[in-house]
Amino acid sequence: MLLYLYLNDNNLQGEIPPSLGKCENLIELDLSNNNLSGSIPSEIVGLSSLSVLLNLSSNSLTGVLPFEVGNLINLGILHVSHNRLSGVILTYLGKCVMLEVLLMRGNFFHGSIPSSLSSLRGLTNLDISRNNLVMRVSNMWSPHNFVSFEMSKL
Numbered sequence: 001m002l003l004y005l006y007l008n009d010n011n012l013q014g015e016i017p018p019s020l021g022k023c024e025n026l027i028e029l030d031l032s033n034n035n036l037s038g039s040i041p042s043e044i045v046g047l048s049s050l051s052v053l054l055n056l057s058s059n060s061l062t063g064v065l066p067f068e069v070g071n072l073i074n075l076g077i078l079h080v081s082h083n084r085l086s087g088v089i090l091t092y093l094g095k096c097v098m099l100e101v102l103l104m105r106g107n108f109f110h111g112s113i114p115s116s117l118s119s120l121r122g123l124t125n126l127d128i129s130r131n132n133l134v135m136r137v138s139n140m141w142s143p144h145n146f147v148s149f150e151m152s153k154l
Helices: 018-022 067-071 091-095 115-119
Strands: 004-006 013-015 028-030 035-038 053-055 060-063 077-079 084-087 101-103 108-112 125-127 132-134 148-150
Touching: 067 091, 091 115
Parallel strands: 004 028, 013 035, 028 053, 035 060, 053 077, 060 084, 077 101, 084 108, 101 125, 108 132, 125 148
Antiparallel strands: none
16 A cells, blocks of 8 residues: 655656556655656546645646645645646635645746635645735735745746
8 A cells, every 4th residue: 555655856757647546545745856747637636645745846737736636635735836837726725724835836827816725724834926926905814824925926
C-alpha cells in the first residue's frame, strides 16, 4: 500500500499520468521541480486520501485547477506555484477546510479572490502573488490569522 510518493527534482517530462489517481491510499504526493506539462488530471486532485501534501510546483503545468480540488477536504498543504495555470481561483477551495498552506504564486490566475477562502480558518500561509488577481473591497476578509500573506502583482 503506497502512502507517500516523492518524485520531486527528477527532471521528469511529459504529462502527469491520470493513473496516479488509482493510488487510493496516498496521503502525500510531491511531483515538484520537474518538467511536467499539460493539465492537472482530475484523478489526482480527486484523491480524497491526500491529507498532508499535494505539491505540483515548479513545472510547466497548464490549464485550470480542476474543480475536483474541492474534494481534498483533509489536505493540509496545496502547492501549485510556478506553473502556467490559468483561470479563476475556484470557490471550491473553500471546501478544503483542513488547508493550512495554500501556495499558488507565479501562475496566470485572474479575477477576484473568492470569499470562500475566508472559511479556511486553519490557513496560516497564503501566497497568491505574481498572478493577475484583484481583491474587491466588498469581498475583503481579514488575513489576521495568517503567519504569511502575499498578494503582490509583480
